[in-house]
Amino acid sequence: MHYIILDLEWNNTYARRKKGFLNEIIEIGAVMLDDELNTIDQFSCLIKAQIGKKLRGNIKRLTSITNEDIKNGVVFTRAMSAFRDWIGSEENVILSWGDGDIRVLIENFKYLNGIDTVPFLSNYSDVQSYVQSVLKVSKAQQLGLSAAAEMLEIDESSFSHHRALEDSKLTAECFKKVFDKELFSKFIVPCDNDFYGKLAFKPKAISNINNPLVDKKLLSYKCEKCGCDGEIIKPWRYSNQYFRAIYHCPECDSNARVAVRFKKYYDHIETKKNISIIKPDEEQSEKEQS
Ligand SMILES: [Zn+2]
Structure with a gap:
C-alpha cells in the first residue's frame, strides 16, 4: 500500500x-x-x-x-x-x-x-x-x-x-x-x-417540523434546575436554522428558550440543542414589546 x-x-x-x-x-x-x-x-x-x-x-x-x-x-x-x-x-x-x-x-x-x-x-x-x-x-x-x-x-x-x-x-x-x-x-x-x-451534498437545516427526520423527542424541555417537564408557552417555529420555542417550568416558575437544529447531511442528521433560561428582567421587556 x-x-x-x-x-x-x-x-x-x-x-x-x-x-x-x-x-x-x-x-x-x-x-x-x-x-x-x-x-x-x-x-x-x-x-x-x-x-x-x-x-x-x-x-x-x-x-x-x-x-x-x-x-x-x-x-x-x-x-x-x-x-x-x-x-x-x-x-x-x-x-x-x-x-x-x-x-x-x-x-x-x-x-x-x-x-x-x-x-x-x-x-x-x-x-x-x-x-x-x-x-x-x-x-x-x-x-x-x-x-x-x-x-x-x-x-x-x-x-x-x-x-x-x-x-x-x-x-x-x-x-x-x-x-x-x-x-x-x-x-x-x-x-x-x-x-x-x-x-x-450541501448540508442544510430542516425547516419543516413535520419532516419525518425530525426527532420529536428532542422538541421538549426538562427544567435544568428541578428536572421536571416544562410546559410549552410559545409554540415551535422555525427561524435561522433552528426550531424555537419557549417553555415554562411550573416548579421553579421560570421560562426558557429552547432551540433545536436538525441538519441534514448526505447520510446522517446532526442535531444541536440550545437552552437558555430567560431572566426576569428580559421577560419584562419581552412583554412590553408584545
Ligand atoms: Zn424547574
Missing part, C-alpha cells in the same frame, strides 16, 4: 461557463510513502492557468507564485495525467489535509475535462479528520496544518509554507507522528458513487 499525500494551491477566479467563481488549481504537490511510511518519491508541478490569467493578491503573497509562473505552467490535463503516471499501479490511498483540495480537484476535472470523477482516485482519506481524532480535537473545530504540526511538536521552520510540495511534506510529517495502521484504516474510504455524492 502506498500513501500519497497531496496538496494543491488554487486561485479563485471567475469562470464564464459556470457564471460564477471557481478555484482553479495552479500547483499540485505530493509525496509518496511506502507501507512503512518511508518517503519514496515526490511530485511537484505548476499548472498553466486557463480560466483566470491573473493571480489574486493574497495568493501571490502567500505562495510567491507569479503570473509568469502560471502562464508557463503545464496544462491541467497533461499535469493530471503525469500525476496519474507518477502514482503508478501499486494499491494506494490519497490523503489530503481536509477535503477542500479534493472538492477543488473534482470541480476542476468537471469544468476543464468535462468529467464527474477524478481518474486517479481509488481510495481517499482526510488526514485532518484522522489527526483531529487522535489529538481528540472536536469535529466542530477545524485544526489548521500549522496548529497540528505545533501540537505534534514538528519543527515547521524547515518547511516553506503554502507551496504544494512543502505543505504535502508537512502533512506527511503530521501523518507519520500519529499513524496507527488499524486506527487509520477506518479513515480510508473507497471513491465510489457514495463518495462523490457525499462531497456534492
Whole structure:
C-alpha cells in the first residue's frame, strides 16, 4: 500500500461557463510513502492557468507564485495525467489535509475535462479528520496544518509554507507522528458513487417540523434546575436554522428558550440543542414589546 499525500494551491477566479467563481488549481504537490511510511518519491508541478490569467493578491503573497509562473505552467490535463503516471499501479490511498483540495480537484476535472470523477482516485482519506481524532480535537473545530504540526511538536521552520510540495511534506510529517495502521484504516474510504455524492451534498437545516427526520423527542424541555417537564408557552417555529420555542417550568416558575437544529447531511442528521433560561428582567421587556 502506498500513501500519497497531496496538496494543491488554487486561485479563485471567475469562470464564464459556470457564471460564477471557481478555484482553479495552479500547483499540485505530493509525496509518496511506502507501507512503512518511508518517503519514496515526490511530485511537484505548476499548472498553466486557463480560466483566470491573473493571480489574486493574497495568493501571490502567500505562495510567491507569479503570473509568469502560471502562464508557463503545464496544462491541467497533461499535469493530471503525469500525476496519474507518477502514482503508478501499486494499491494506494490519497490523503489530503481536509477535503477542500479534493472538492477543488473534482470541480476542476468537471469544468476543464468535462468529467464527474477524478481518474486517479481509488481510495481517499482526510488526514485532518484522522489527526483531529487522535489529538481528540472536536469535529466542530477545524485544526489548521500549522496548529497540528505545533501540537505534534514538528519543527515547521524547515518547511516553506503554502507551496504544494512543502505543505504535502508537512502533512506527511503530521501523518507519520500519529499513524496507527488499524486506527487509520477506518479513515480510508473507497471513491465510489457514495463518495462523490457525499462531497456534492450541501448540508442544510430542516425547516419543516413535520419532516419525518425530525426527532420529536428532542422538541421538549426538562427544567435544568428541578428536572421536571416544562410546559410549552410559545409554540415551535422555525427561524435561522433552528426550531424555537419557549417553555415554562411550573416548579421553579421560570421560562426558557429552547432551540433545536436538525441538519441534514448526505447520510446522517446532526442535531444541536440550545437552552437558555430567560431572566426576569428580559421577560419584562419581552412583554412590553408584545
Ligand atoms: Zn424547574
